[in-house]
Amino acid sequence: MTTENVSILDGNTFVVTDRRGDIDASPTDPQGLFQDDTRFLSQWVLLVDDRRLNVLSIEDLHYYEAQHFLVPGTGTIYVDSPVSIIRRHRVYRGLSEHLTIMNHAGEPKELQVRLTVDADFADLFEIKDQLVKRGTPYRRVDEGKLVLGYRRDRFCRETWITSSRQPEYDTGALRFRLQIPPHGEWSTHFLVETVDVNLTAAGVGASRMAHLDADHQSRVEEVERWRRGAPTLASSWRALESTYQRSIEDLAALRFYPYLFPSGALPAAGLPWFMAIFGRDSIITSLQALPFMPDLARTTLVMLSEHQGARRDDFRDEEPGKILHELRRGELTAFEERPHSPYFGSADSTPLFLILLDEYERWTGDRPLVQDLEFAARMGLEWIDRYGDRDGDGYVEYERKNQDSGLENQCWKDSWDSIRHADGRLATLPRATCEIQGYVYDAKVRGARLARTIWQDRALAERLETEAADLKRRFNRDFWIAEGQFFALALDGDKHQVDALTSNIGHLLWSGIVEEDKIEACVRHLLGARLFSGWGVRTMAEGDAGYNPIGYHVGTVWPHDNSLIAWGLRRCGYRAEAAHLALAMLEAATAFRGRLPEAFAGYPRALTGWPVEYPTACSPQAWATAAPLLLCRTLLGLEPVGEHLLVDPALPEGIERIELLDIPGRWGRADAFGRGRILLGRRPLGTAS
Amino acid sequence: MTHDTLSALLERLQAPILPPTLQAATVRYRFTLGSSEAWDILLHQGRLALDQTTGRPDCLVECTAEEFGAVLSGQHNLLTSFMRGDLRIQGPLAAAKLLYTFLRYAHLEEAHG
Numbered sequence: 001m002t003t004e005n006v007s008i009l010d011g012n013t014f015v016v017t018d019r020r021g022d023i024d025a026s027p028t029d030p031q032g033l034f035q036d037d038t039r040f041l042s043q044w045v046l047l048v049d050d051r052r053l054n055v056l057s058i059e060d061l062h063y064y065e066a067q068h069f070l071v072p073g074t075g076t077i078y079v080d081s082p083v084s085i086i087r088r089h090r091v092y093r094g095l096s097e098h099l100t101i102m103n104h105a106g107e108p109k110e111l112q113v114r115l116t117v118d119a120d121f122a123d124l125f126e127i128k129d130q131l132v133k134r135g136t137p138y139r140r141v142d143e144g145k146l147v148l149g150y151r152r153d154r155f156c157r158e159t160w161i162t163s164s165r166q167p168e169y170d171t172g173a174l175r176f177r178l179q180i181p182p183h184g185e186w187s188t189h190f191l192v193e194t195v196d197v198n199l200t201a202a203g204v205g206a207s208r209m210a211h212l213d214a215d216h217q218s219r220v221e222e223v224e225r226w227r228r229g230a231p232t233l234a235s236s237w238r239a240l241e242s243t244y245q246r247s248i249e250d251l252a253a254l255r256f257y258p259y260l261f262p263s264g265a266l267p268a269a270g271l272p273w274f275m276a277i278f279g280r281d282s283i284i285t286s287l288q289a290l291p292f293m294p295d296l297a298r299t300t301l302v303m304l305s306e307h308q309g310a311r312r313d314d315f316r317d318e319e320p321g322k323i324l325h326e327l328r329r330g331e332l333t334a335f336e337e338r339p340h341s342p343y344f345g346s347a348d349s350t351p352l353f354l355i356l357l358d359e360y361e362r363w364t365g366d367r368p369l370v371q372d373l374e375f376a377a378r379m380g381l382e383w384i385d386r387y388g389d390r391d392g393d394g395y396v397e398y399e400r401k402n403q404d405s406g407l408e409n410q411c412w413k414d415s416w417d418s419i420r421h422a423d424g425r426l427a428t429l430p431r432a433t434c435e436i437q438g439y440v441y442d443a444k445v446r447g448a449r450l451a452r453t454i455w456q457d458r459a460l461a462e463r464l465e466t467e468a469a470d471l472k473r474r475f476n477r478d479f480w481i482a483e484g485q486f487f488a489l490a491l492d493g494d495k496h497q498v499d500a501l502t503s504n505i506g507h508l509l510w511s512g513i514v515e516e517d518k519i520e521a522c523v524r525h526l527l528g529a530r531l532f533s534g535w536g537v538r539t540m541a542e543g544d545a546g547y548n549p550i551g552y553h554v555g556t557v558w559p560h561d562n563s564l565i566a567w568g569l570r571r572c573g574y575r576a577e578a579a580h581l582a583l584a585m586l587e588a589a590t591a592f593r594g595r596l597p598e599a600f601a602g603y604p605r606a607l608t609g610w611p612v613e614y615p616t617a618c619s620p621q622a623w624a625t626a627a628p629l630l631l632c633r634t635l636l637g638l639e640p641v642g643e644h645l646l647v648d649p650a651l652p653e654g655i656e657r658i659e660l661l662d663i664p665g666r667w668g669r670a671d672a673f674g675r676g677r678i679l680l681g682r683r684p685l686g687t688a689s
Numbered sequence: 690m691t692h693d694t695l696s697a698l699l700e701r702l703q704a705p706i707l708p709p710t711l712q713a714a715t716v717r718y719r720f721t722l723g724s725s726e727a728w729d730i731l732l733h734q735g736r737l738a739l740d741q742t743t744g745r746p747d748c749l750v751e752c753t754a755e756e757f758g759a760v761l762s763g764q765h766n767l768l769t770s771f772m773r774g775d776l777r778i779q780g781p782l783a784a785a786k787l788l789y790t791f792l793r794y795a796h797l798e799e800a801h802g
Binding site: 153154155156197198305306310311320329333334335336341375376 | 706708709766768769771772773774775777786790793794796
């Protein structure tokens with residue numbers, strides 16, 4: 001997606017336009033109105049007297065609302081335009097546009113306004129893979145609305161377009177012939193409704209736009225409640241306050257109310273490609289945001305448990321007890337040309353689910369939920385041993401069963417080329433990546449705590465503790481590369497170490513699986529020149545054959561990755577190092593105006609002076625959005641201890657003060673204060689010297 | 690589909706492991722297959738069976754006879770059938786979700802004799 005696009009969103013409904021507010025989709029530029037993984041508008045172009053408009057400015061009003069200020073081209077800089085145009089877009093399960101045209105001249109102005117429209121009803125996978133549609137499009141004018149439709153067997157989706165002023169319809173356009181009085185204006189209100197015809201016929205989701213204004217007002221109030229529900233952050237570093245506010249706002253935007261679970265919100269993964277439920281992304285985002293908005297974790301846990309794997313199904317890579325990877329609703333999923341109904345191709349979602357369940361209880365004290373999810377948790381624990389460890393070697397490894405459309409890599413670095421040896425060779429399958437073993441260790445330790453304190457099952461607790469200790473011992477033996485003094489990225493299909501140096505070792509610090517005598521060496525690598533770019537820890541170390549500073553998982557810097565690494569450093573007692581990394585990442589956020597993207601380039605900071613954008617990064621993306629929250633938690637040293645919140649700040653000296661007020665938890669609400677004490681020898685980016 | 694065939698099919702549909710919420714649920718479904726065929730099915734104590742009572746259905750499901758058989762026998766996935774429009778649901782989606790979850794856990798036991 002180019003940075004010339006403007007995105008507004010509301011859960012899994014989103015609109016991507018150009019700066020004029022036009023949608024003119026092409027295979028390489030995913031503009032459109034999207035909902036439920038389907039593009040309901042692929043063209044929405046405004047012409048005045050048959051000419052496209054020019055942009056004066058764009059106002060980003062809210063995450064769901066933007067305003068475009070435009071003029072018709074006058075053809076010369078020496079002639080002021082006598083006409084200006086405002087397009088106000090709002091997304092809410094569809095698109096609303098208020099169009100206003102102003103005549104600034106002293107005489108009447110005649111204009112022809114034409115809005116060309118089209119809908120290709122492309123599934124998001126069809127856009128990514130440039131596939132041809134199999135169904136039939138249709139269109140009709142029906143009771144004052146233009147209907148664009150698509151049918152394939154009984155699968156039927158429609159886009160309904162209405163205008164508050166009656167247009168003339170022709171094929172693919174709404175036309176208006178205007179005469180605007182001197183210094184007068186003309187306006188109309190377009191509504192674009194997205195319709196799943198089968199749902200509407202069944203009485204679900206009908207007339208969703210009918211109460212748009214009332215719904216909008218209740219949404220404004222709800223978002224305000226959301227903001228007020230989050231702790232308040234104040235800091236001497238104003239840029240940190242802005243980043244924090246941006247994160248809270250973007251998390252509100254990314255909340256997603258699944259139609260099978262409409263009463264609770266969980267985070268969708270990221271705009272534009274991942275506006276859906278993802279196991280791993282939703283869990284990690286919920287973990288990062290837990291001290292700030294614990295309800296996200298609750299919904300995530302419940303929703304994922306309801307879709308937990310129940311059977312062996314190779315098409316979906318499903319196994320009993322496994323937590324899903326991704327749930328989609330587009331045409332290709334409906335016709336089972338893609339396996340996402342849901343797809344289970346992730347080997348880490350299940351241990352991460354168990355980690356979140358424990359961490360959620362530690363923060364909130366919500367024992368009833370942990371009791372309700374006991375079945376799901378036990379199923380998850382069983383999956384780890386019975387299916388996750390597919391060859392009985394004591395490690396969880398993955399290899400897709402769905403060879404056609406399954407994911408080759410089922411860890412967080414899920415691009416095809418991410419798991420490589422230092423010499424660049426791809427690792428053979430099945431692959432047991434190191435961080436998954438760390439998650440499994442942590443899941444067993446935490447599962448033991450829940451078994452002992454809540455499920456009252458001492459035997460299970462003891463078994464899990466024994467298994468965790470055994471895993472830790474074997475892992476430190478089998479994954480440790482003595483020569484390099486770091487942990488292998490993975491064991492490959494032949495049980496050989498995959499010897500690339502990667503950010504994954506930071507997750508190991510977070511998990512607790514690393515033996516005491518190996519921690520310092522890992523820390524040195526994480527903050528050494530090969531991995532640390534100056535802005536953050538790269539996914540792969542400079543010097544490895546596969547390293548590429550703009551390679552998706554082989555050299556870029558991922559904010560969520562770094563937030564977990566900083567948390568791991570802190571967990572291992574490396575307070576200054578954690579502060580150093582957190583500061584660098586928050587400075588990068590400042591450079592991105594408070595909104596960290598999914599990933600950015602791994603060039604050395606000394607070379608670029610500014611974090612360089614990764615070309616196709618999703619933004620906002622949930623776990624990047626929530627990364628600053630976890631970094632704040634890390635800097636303030638927030639930990640639940642029994643019924644109390646422990647605050648143990650370790651701030652770099654450049655941040656004089658952070659106050660986080662009204663932190664929710666089992667203690668009710670509590671405040672945390674921190675002052676900069678750790679000398680790093682420089683002030684944060686964006687502060688006065 | 691005859692009463693006996695459907696009854697036998699439901700009898701063979703077994704879910705040895707089920708989440709507790711599903712074991713505790715009692716839900717009545719009315720399947721309407723075209724204009725002349727309808728079946729009332731009860732989800733109770735972790736089993737599906739033809740409903741002999743006259744209770745009001747909690748959830749109405751509309752589909753063809755072929756789709757009905759395919760969904761119950763596990764050849765079709767209820768969720769994707771629903772997404773395609775091959776199966777329509779009226780009533781609380783929570784009730785439909787229980788049936789979907791049950792069918793994911795269930796499988797057909799081999800017929801005896």
